[in-house]
Amino acid sequence: MQRGLTGHYEITEVGGETIRAFIPIPLPPNPPLEMNAQRQQLLEHATLALGRLDSVTLLLPDPDLFLYAYVRREAVLSSQIEGTQSSLAQLLLFELEEAPGAPMDDVVEVSNYVAALDHGLKRLREGFPLSNRLIREMHAVLLSRGRGSEKSPGEFRRTQNWIGGTRPGNAHFVPPPPGYVQDCMTELERFLHGENNPYPTLIKAALAHVQFETIHPFLDGNGRLGRLLIAFILHHDGLLSQPLLYLSLYFKQHRSEYYRLLDIVRTEGDWEAWLDFFLEGVEHTAQNAVETAKRLLTLFQQDESSIQKHQRTSSTTLRVFRVLCERPIVTLKEVSERTGLSFPAVSRAMENLINLHVVNEITGQRRNRIFAYHRYLSILSEGTEAL
Template identity: 65%
Template sequence: MAQRGTTGEYDTRHLGGEAIHAFVPHPLPPNPGPEVTGQRARMHEQALVACGRLDSITQLLPEPDLFLYAYIRREALVSSQIEGTQSSFSDLLLFELDEAPGVPFDDVVEVSNYIAALTHGLYRLRSGFPLSNRLIREMHELLLARGRGAEKQPGEFRRSQNWIGGTRPGNAQFVPPPPDYVEDAMAALEVFLHDENLPFSALIKAALAHVQFETIHPFLDGNGRIGRLLIALTLHQDGILHEPLLYLSLYFKQNRAEYYRLLDTVRYDADWEAWLDFFLEGVRTTATGAVETANRLVALFQEDAARIHSLGRSAPNTLRVFNAFRSRPVASIKDIRRRTGVAAPTAGRAIDALEELGIVEEITGRQRDRIFVYRRYLNILNEGAEPL
């Protein structure tokens, strides 16, 4: 083994007749640890303050589950887009209706799998289960349960060599550790995630753990998506956020080239500080943006509810149907009836009223099996989530 840099070593082996230089990271934390002083300390403080504001507003929202529903779906969509899917928010919501043929299955099922994996992770943490390799494997099994990647050992650490970029390990941009290192490397990462004596905050811990996970690349597929989930779950587990609403996928998507470059600067140059600057700025802007989105959604719902109250006697039933659109902004009459318990004629009249007010619109152009969308709500959720 020839040592290079301070974050890992190279293991050189022969595979398919050519020499493969696989990178094996040292266990965390780095030694010496990253410097969080001066301007970086100020960035760290600003990021923590932004997380505090996000945590506060989610505690004050009248219905935080609505916000969580929307944000989980946007995160799933954007994180999957980074991996090449082309689904839109509308595609996902139509797919979840189970009544909309023609939605691109392979792409949207990947997003749906991501939601299942994230939801499972949150449920397990809230039930007292630790953030652990077992939980990571459980989420990975759900992530690759259907569609593309279902043959890539869902829920299991890889038993063969993988690589990033290029057509084979010999010409790859980056070659993660050989498979016989993966179990030990992931066990060390789990120990790090539960180390209560680290000389830095959970925010720094999440930043370091993300790079380490992506460097180990323990699965044959889905590493990027699980690695991004790991950030939110770490912050939730360590009490930075009561609700796991900080998702950096949009920031990584908007800065993809810099994101990948900085992962490499850690691996090859041990430049944790440059990565931390990028990560902390992402946390600050993402948390601030989430607070702004929450405020905009609350204002939108209040404005539209006030317009419905002006309808007089029909207002109560119309509000019931409107509330169903708030919880899921794409719906059919059958779906509305199932979720509100109102009769078909009542649901139809309420939707007609919402159309008259310009709150919802019909999107199929059909006379039967029509589907309606709460357009302004969907537009807010869709910002930044357009396919690449």
């Protein structure tokens, strides 16, 4: 439905130039969304796919294991959309020992994303509400070090920003002037808490993501936080027991369409076109996540069976292997600390795993060696190739 502009333009001056900054109307859309039979079916399919995703984690021996890996995969993908080139392996190496040989700025940025997500999850589990305060806290962690750390971490912006172009005067889109940001975010927070919201959680997440991106409340990090907001809404509202639905790969694969639809919402009021795209993405992404979880479970079972079949002293090797299921890149020291096994015992078990082609050593060194569960990494890294 074409409702026309979903906001109004404020004529203002920045740097000696006259610009038109866009101030969105508070949610929900007016007139209400058209929920025809086809769109209702998309919503049902997406909701069912989320249910399957929520239940498949119960098949895993430790759901947090999948969350650990999947969050890091998402961090790489979401940061890639912003132009970073870090790989999943580089992130894991960085977390292991502050990244020898990895491009530091990029890896720090991705590591910050993981820390921001972890912080938000911890706060939600403590009973803290999904709110502007939590969003600001996560932003402070996201920009705590490296690129962007000078751009007011944890604070709504006090200066004008823009999207595309070299300055506000030639920008593709200019968000609200700084004086409007707090009021716009307050209205969004009310919507997140259910005020005047007649729609189910999935639709709420779809609408809130666009509104957040339109407000662009921070000087940096808006895209990454806007994508995280989707997962946090679904988790906070109980649609997912773990925040395992991340749309960055879908947005990355359909980047031009994603930005086109955000523009169409603002200029034409066609929320339905965006919603159809979003719901298709949720179904597709949830199905892929389920498939990934099943593939990882199958891999773990096959390799465990192989270890039991070929190793007479399989109990020690299995203990080391299970650490690799939790952390696919490790050092002997870390495994020794995690298992309580002696360094020589861990070293022998790791040689067994190398002989079984379960792991490989990735430094080529005789000392301070690092080992990777390569097939696990390969599954997780699908789609994370740099743009």
